[in-house]
Every structure is written in structure tokens, then in C-alpha cells.
Amino acid sequence: MTIGLFDSGLGGLTIYESVAQRIPHVPIAYLGDNENAPYGVRDADDIFRLTCSGVERLWDVGCCLVILACNTASAVALKRIQESWLPPDKRVLGVFVPMIEVLTERRWGDHSPPKEVKIKNVALFATPATVASRAFQRELASRAIGVDVEAQPCGGLVDAIEDDDYILAEALVHSHVEALLRRMPCPEAAVLACTHYPLFQAAFQDALGPNVKCISQANLVADSLADYLNRHPDMLGTSSASGFFTTGDARSVSLKAVRILRRKVEFESV
Numbered sequence: 091m092t093i094g095l096f097d098s099g100l101g102g103l104t105i106y107e108s109v110a111q112r113i114p115h116v117p118i119a120y121l122g123d124n125e126n127a128p129y130g131v132r133d134a135d136d137i138f139r140l141t142c143s144g145v146e147r148l149w150d151v152g153c154c155l156v157i158l159a160c161n162t163a164s165a166v167a168l169k170r171i172q173e174s175w176l177p178p179d180k181r182v183l184g185v186f187v188p189m190i191e192v193l194t195e196r197r198w199g200d201h202s203p204p205k206e207v208k209i210k211n212v213a214l215f216a217t218p219a220t221v222a223s224r225a226f227q228r229e230l231a232s233r234a235i236g237v238d239v240e241a242q243p244c245g246g247l248v249d250a251i252e253d254d255d256y257i258l259a260e261a262l263v264h265s266h267v268e269a270l271l272r273r274m275p276c277p278e279a280a281v282l283a284c285t286h287y288p289l290f291q292a293a294f295q296d297a298l299g300p301n302v303k304c305i306s307q308a309n310l311v312a313d314s315l316a317d318y319l320n321r322h323p324d325m326l327g328t329s330s331a332s333g334f335f336t337t338g339d340a341r342s343v344s345l346k347a348v349r350i351l352r353r354k355v356e357f358e359s360v
């Protein structure tokens with residue numbers, strides 16, 4: 091039994107940590123497409139093609155269930171994957187819906203019509219491709235009415251994190267938050283809809299101020315996955331492969347991963 095986690099690069103490790111803590115008995119195969127990161131500046135066809143190829147590599151190591159631990163792939167490619175590409179014995183899930191269920195006070199499987207919810211003003215920080223897809227607004231509108239979403243494409247932030255330039259990353263967080271607050275001065279909640287951004291959650295919180303609640307995507311995804319596996323234990327499959335895989339240079343990716351996980355892991359090139 092094993093599950094696959096896929097991201098364009100290292101950001102998905104923030105999801106990996108929460109999932110590994112939540113379901114420690116389940117082996118995880120993690121794949122970062124570091125060779126082709128960032129995805130957030132690519133067009134939809136490119137993101138679809140690269141995501142499918144990453145998912146196929148995780149099937150090759152024995153996963154039946156792959157989580158796109160990448161908002162860009164979830165926003166841009168997941169619907170198309172589920173509707174037109176996925177074989178019947180495999181599953182691919184994204185990281186968007188668990189977050190939206192919490193914002194809209196819904197439980198999984200609640201398909202009742204959209205209703206009014208407590209939260210009215212949401213700040214969304216995401217990659218340019220995720221913002222352009224409007225997937226967040228689409229998923230939200232199918233569950234809630236009267237919620238105003240202001241989206242900020244955080245150009246450059248993923249590159250700075252992947253390049254290990256944490257000073258630039260922090261400066262970019264501040265300028266993107268300021269740009270958003272000029273358009274929506276008082277959001278109630280902020281959604282960090284890119285798996286790289288929680289690494290700078292403190293900087294986001296600092297720039298947003300103490301009255302804005304940052305939604306933690308990783309824990310919500312881990313809870314939702316544990317719930318899914320209780321309902322679908324068959325999706326764990328029979329393989330017990332686990333490990334860290336990259337399409338990039340294993341040595342340099344392993345070094346960068348230490349900064350995120352705060353422990354040594356060995357990536358293997360695929």
C-alpha cells in the first residue's frame with residue numbers, strides 16, 4: 091500500500107509533512123518535477139502534459155492514488171485529468187477542495203445548493219496560472235454565495251523559493267500582500283493556495299496583520315486524505331514503494347529539501 095504525492099518542485103513537501111504525520115502507517119512516494127518547475131508561469135496544455143507525465147511516473151512505482159500536492163496542477167489540470175485521461179483503476183485528487191470545504195463550512199459529500207456562509211472577504215495568494223484558471227472562485231461559487239474573493243498572482247515567489255533565495259522571497263511576500271490589501275483592505279481570511287507559500291506563512295501573517303486568519307492547507311489536505319482512505323482503503327494498492335523522487339538533479343534537490351523538512355532526505359533522479 092502506498093500513495094503518491096506530486097508537485098512541480100519542493101513545495102509539496104509541506105503537504106508531505108502533514109500527511110506523513112496524519113497517516114504514519116502509509117508509505118509515500120513523493121515526486122517533484124524540479125526539472126520543469128515552476129509550473130505557475132506555464133500555459134494550461136503544458137501544465138496538463140507535465141502533470142500527466144509526473145502522475146504516470148508515480149503509477150510506475152506502484153501508486154494507484156496520486157495527490158496533486160500542487161495548487162497549480164490541481165487548478166489547471168485536475169478536472170481535465172479526471173474527465174478525459176484517468177484509467178478506471180486509478181485516482182488523482184487535488185488540494186483545492188478540502189480548503190474550500192472549510193471556508194464554506196461543508197462536510198465532504200454535502201452537495202446541497204450554495205448557501206450564505208460566515209466569511210465574506212477572502213484574499214487568495216496563488217501562482218499566475220492558478221489565479222488565471224479561476225478554479226478557486228468556481229469551486230467556491232458551487233458551495234457558497236456572497237463571498238468576495240480578491241486574488242493576487244504572486245509572480246516570482248516560487249522561483250525565489252526553489253532557488254533558495256529566501257531574502258527575495260520575503261520581500262516578494264510583502265509586496266504581493268501590499269498589492270492585495272490596496273484592493274481589499276480588510277480580508278477576514280487569507281488562503282495560501284500554493285504549496286510553496288506556507289514556508290513563508292510567518293511573512294504573510296506579518297504583512298497581513300493579526301486580524302487575518304491564514305488557512306493552513308497542509309493539515310486540511312491530510313485530514314481529508316485520511317478520511318478518503320477510510321472510505322476507499324482499496325486505493326492504497328499492493329505496492330509498498332516509498333521515497334523521494336525528482337526529475338531534476340538529485341543532489342541539489344536533496345540539499346534544498348533539508349531547508350524545508352529540517353532533516354536530511356535523499357532524492358533519487360527519475
Ligand code: DGL
Binds near residue numbers: 098163220248283
Ligand atoms: N507549489 C505549486 C503550487 O501549489 C507549484 C508552483 C509552481 O510550480 O509554480 O501551485
